[in-house]
Amino acid sequence: MEFQTLENISPVIDQIFEAQQKQAVKMRNSSASHRKALLNKMLDWIKTNKEDIRRAVYADFKKPYPEIDISEIFVVTSEIKYTIKHLDEWMRIKKVGTPMTMLGSNAYIQYEPKGTALIIAPWNYPFNLALGPLVSALAAGCTAIIKPSEMTPHTSALIRRLVEETYDQSQVAVFEGEVDVAQKLLTKPFDHIFFTGSPGVGKIIMKAAAEHLSSVTLELGGKSPAVVDAKADIQDAAEKIIYGKFVNCGQTCIAPDYVLVHIAVKDALLEALKNAIHKMYDPADKGVEKSKDYARIVNLKHLKRIKHLLADAEIKGAQIFFGGYVSEEDNFFEPTILTGLSEEMEIMQEEIFGPILPIITYANMEEAIRYINLKPKPLALYGFSKDQYIINRLFTETSSGGAVANDCVLHFLHHELPFGGVNNSGIGKAHGHHGFLAFSNEKAVLKQRIGLTASKPLFPPYGIAGKKIIDSLLKWF
Structure with missing residues (x-):
């Protein structure tokens, strides 16, 4: 039918x-x-x-x-x-x-x-x-x-x-x-x-x-951050972030929505991100549009929505470090990296759900944690650092549905882990x-014996003995 x-x-x-x-x-x-x-x-x-x-x-x-x-x-x-x-x-x-x-x-x-x-x-x-x-x-x-x-x-x-x-x-x-x-x-x-x-x-x-x-x-969903510490392996972090972000053309609920990078390694990360895009989607230097390994936006409506987010960000001062090319004929949106972001931009207020990666700098971990905590709780949080103390602090002082150290999106495939969000990112x-x-x-089942039980002495009327038993319960249990 x-x-x-x-x-x-x-x-x-x-x-x-x-x-x-x-x-x-x-x-x-x-x-x-x-x-x-x-x-x-x-x-x-x-x-x-x-x-x-x-x-x-x-x-x-x-x-x-x-x-x-x-x-x-x-x-x-x-x-x-x-x-x-x-x-x-x-x-x-x-x-x-x-x-x-x-x-x-x-x-x-x-x-x-x-x-x-x-x-x-x-x-x-x-x-x-x-x-x-x-x-x-x-x-x-x-x-x-x-x-x-x-x-x-x-x-x-x-x-x-x-x-x-x-x-x-x-x-x-x-x-x-x-x-x-x-x-x-x-x-x-x-x-x-x-x-x-x-x-x-x-x-x-x-x-x-x-x-x-x-x-x-x-x-x-929500805006899931990736935090790149000054002690991170930059090349390793860049490759994992690029894969997590641009698989399925960015249309992934647990994709890194934006990157918070320590200011000391910002330039190194940007170059590593660009190289990772070339390595995965343009190794022959013919353009990502020719890649057989890069998906498309689901329809023109969503392509125009993402295109609007990019235009709004540019008007308000963001710079395109990489990418930005769009073809409406093919619903193609090139992997795009943005810098110079500010909070009044629409792209920093809503989940992107597309192949645009904003890069924001921070000076210390307190600043990064505060930035994450000012936003609704995300579905995922990714931390990149060789310093376990930094990772533990990041995961302890923020709230998210899931968290991954030194990788992206991998927790979805782990059968032993619960998958889901918290508050704004899910229930x-x-x-x-x-x-x-x-x-x-999960039905609670209790089977009681017939006759004298531990609870029967507590039945009314509450005499002197009953009151003593209740006093003992309050004192010892």
Whole structure:
């Protein structure tokens, strides 16, 4: 079936949501082997259709195939394999200790699926960020509806094909469409909503979730800084910053948004950054536009938004150290490095989400930390220094969703680490066990013996003996 407008898709949403609610009840008692079978079906489909995935993502914004393999396919397949390996352990009942005041009872934590889940995925990593949360939802025993981005239609259609060829709609379903489709879905009383996108839209999602008291995971963004200390390995830092910033043409929520560099090494860093761009994207000196390893901006609308940020910065005094060339015909935006920044520039007030890298200097670590803390808490923070004291201080005296020393974006691939933001950059955590917990209810279970218990002497009426027991509780426990 083709769902193209809200008018014809609305009754289908109602029907499938109701079916998923019924299926969610059945899934409460699903075994680890059943859930792993669902995950293996996804893994098999991805392995069989790898070339179709590449073509779909490339058609949406010319992402290079090796980049698709690493940042879209590998991220999902490794998440599936890791989850399958550990799912029995995650689902196992977790016994807890018995305090003296609870003698005679025993207690444990039981992990049950929250129920029906809504996954609203973004366009920047359209395959990875739609299916990664689905892995966690299925592992937890939830049913799920995915709303992929309308801005990457080829990948969205492929995700829908994957789901329709792999799952019954009562288990997993996909609805494509514009914003009105997402708005319709948000009227439903989902048990959990997983959203990846901007802080502005995240607030809208949270308001909609509040109507049904749905729990949420919000993976947002913000201005993630990279701090380069005077004691950093400049060449190493430059290469890692350039990769983290310009992979996917800068359209990465955890990309370094700007660089704070110690004034003593500013010039050295600028030259190293320029050399790193040439090394990665223009080794034959034919121009980055000729590179097969550099993606494009997703559409003309976003290209013009980034172009406006650059123009506004230039008007207000910023200088282009490198790059700046734009081709609207191809949605090409050259890797661009800016200096001479000031806070009144729009580029320093909002997340860039594109291939422009502002360079700001600082004189001491107190100044750098103060600058970061004056802004909303970022999704990621990157520190470059050979001095462990500097790194520890930077990570301790600032707040961010994640932090990486002497590298960029790498923490996203670490299955043992929780991924997510804090306050403005997000709510809740994802990936691995943390993703499983996001879609699970950690149910507290206490089993009491029949007859005399430690609590019965505290029942009314409160006589002299009861009051003495209460006094002892207050004194000793």
